[in-house]
Amino acid sequence: MRAVIVEKPGVVRVDDVPEPEPAADEAIVRVGACGLCGTDVHIIDGEFPLTRYPIIPGHEFAGEVVAVGEAVIEIKVGDRVGVDPTINCGACYFCQRGQGNLCERLNSIGVVARPGGFAECVAVPERTLYKLPDGMSFADGALIEPLSCVVRGVHRLQPQVGESYLIYGAGPIGLLNAQMARYNGAGLVAVIDINPSRLARARQFGFEVVGASLDEVRERAPRGFDNVIEATGVTKVAEIAIDAVKRRGKLLLFGVCPPGEKACYDAFKIYNEEITILGSMAVLNSYGPAIDVLNAGAVDTEAMVTHTLPIEEFPRAVELFRSGAGLKIQIAPNGSAAS
Numbered sequence: 347m348r349a350v351i352v353e354k355p356g357v358v359r360v361d362d363v364p365e366p367e368p369a370a371d372e373a374i375v376r377v378g379a380c381g382l383c384g385t386d387v388h389i390i391d392g393e394f395p396l397t398r399y400p401i402i403p404g405h406e407f408a409g410e411v412v413a414v415g416e417a418v419i420e421i422k423v424g425d426r427v428g429v430d431p432t433i434n435c436g437a438c439y440f441c442q443r444g445q446g447n448l449c450e451r452l453n454s455i456g457v458v459a460r461p462g463g464f465a466e467c468v469a470v471p472e473r474t475l476y477k478l479p480d481g482m483s484f485a486d487g488a489l490i491e492p493l494s495c496v497v498r499g500v501h502r503l504q505p506q507v508g509e510s511y512l513i514y515g516a517g518p519i520g521l522l523n524a525q526m527a528r529y530n531g532a533g534l535v536a537v538i539d540i541n542p543s544r545l546a547r548a549r550q551f552g553f554e555v556v557g558a559s560l561d562e563v564r565e566r567a568p569r570g571f572d573n574v575i576e577a578t579g580v581t582k583v584a585e586i587a588i589d590a591v592k593r594r595g596k597l598l599l600f601g602v603c604p605p606g607e608k609a610c611y612d613a614f615k616i617y618n619e620e621i622t623i624l625g626s627m628a629v630l631n632s633y634g635p636a637i638d639v640l641n642a643g644a645v646d647t648e649a650m651v652t653h654t655l656p657i658e659e660f661p662r663a664v665e666l667f668r669s670g671a672g673l674k675i676q677i678a679p680n681g682s683a684a685s
C-alpha cells in the first residue's frame with residue numbers, strides 16, 4: 347500500500363509499504379481522510395521531541411474498518427470510524443488518576459511511535475475507535491480530532507454563557523475555537539491575526555470583530571475579555587495575550603509554543619486582577635463530545651476543509667500548509683473523502 351514515510355527530519359517520501367496486519371486487539375482502518383496539522387510539519391522538520399523515526403505521520407483521520415483482530419468486540423468490519431490518536435499506558439501515576447493526556451509514557455498514533463493516517467490503511471487499537479454518526483463524511487470525521495482538542499480546552503476553561511472571548515490566531519485551530527465559543531453561548535467573539543486573508547476568512551465564518559492587534563478590537567471590550575485563547579503557538583503572542591484578559595478572566599495557552607521559550611508576565615497583575623492562566627494538552631475524554639457537537643452543527647465543516655489532495659501530492663500539501671493557504675488541508679489516501 348501507499349504511505350507517507352518521514353524517514354528522518356527533512357526526509358519525506360510517498361512509497362510502498364507492507365499492508366498492516368491487526369494484532370488481537372486492533373482493527374485495520376482504510377483511511378477516508380486525514381488532516382494535515384502543524385504537528386505533522388513539526389515532525390517533518392524534526393521539531394517534535396517525542397517522535398521516533400521513521401514514522402508514517404497523520405493523527406487526524408477517519409475511515410472504514412476493513413479487518414479486526416480476534417479480541418475486538420465493539421467494532422465490526424464495515425464500521426465507519428474516527429480515531430482518537432492518544433495512546434496512554436493506563437498504568438502510570440497520571441493514567442491511574444484519570445489524566446491520560448498527561449501519561450508518563452504517552453504514545454500517539456502518527457506522532458510518537460505508531461504509524462498514522464497518511465497511508466491507505468492503518469492498524470489501531472480498538473479502544474481508539476469511535477463510530478461515526480450516520481451521514482457524517484470521512485472529511486468531517488477527520489475534523490473530530492482537532493475539535494476534540496478544542497473541546498479539551500473548553501473543559502479546562504469552563505466558560506459561562508454570555509462571556510466574551512478573544513482568539514489569537516485565525517488558522518484552523520483558532521477558527522475551531524471561535525466556532526466552539528459561539529456554540530457555547532459567547533456574548534462576544536473577537537479574532538486577531540496578522541494575516542489579512544485569514545481575517546477575511548474569519549469574517550466568512552460570521553466573526554465581525556476582527557483585527558491585526560488588540561488595539562483594533564479593544565473598543566468592543568474596553569475592560570478586556572473573559573476568555574483569551576492563544577492559538578498561534580508563538581511565545582511572544584502568549585506573552586502579550588495577558589494584556590487582553592479582563593479582571594478575574596482566564597488566559598488559555600492552546601497553541602504549541604517552542605519548548606524552553608519563556609513568556610514574561612506581570613506577577614502583580616495576575617495577583618491583583620485574579621487572572622487565571624491555563625494550559626490545554628491534546629485530548630482527554632473529549633473525542634466523544636467532539637463527535638456530538640460536530641454532528642449537531644457546531645462547526646461549518648465545509649468551510650473548514652479547503653483542500654483535499656491524493657496521497658501522492660503529500661509534499662504539495664505540506665507546501666500549501668507552509669504558505670498559509672486555505673484552512674484545513676486533507677489527504678484522501680484512497681480517493682474521494684466525501685463518502
Ligand SMILES: [Zn+2]
Pocket residue numbers: 383384385405406492
Ligand atoms: Zn493535529
Ligand SMILES: [Zn+2]
Pocket residue numbers: 434435436437438439440441442446448449450451452
Ligand atoms: Zn500512563
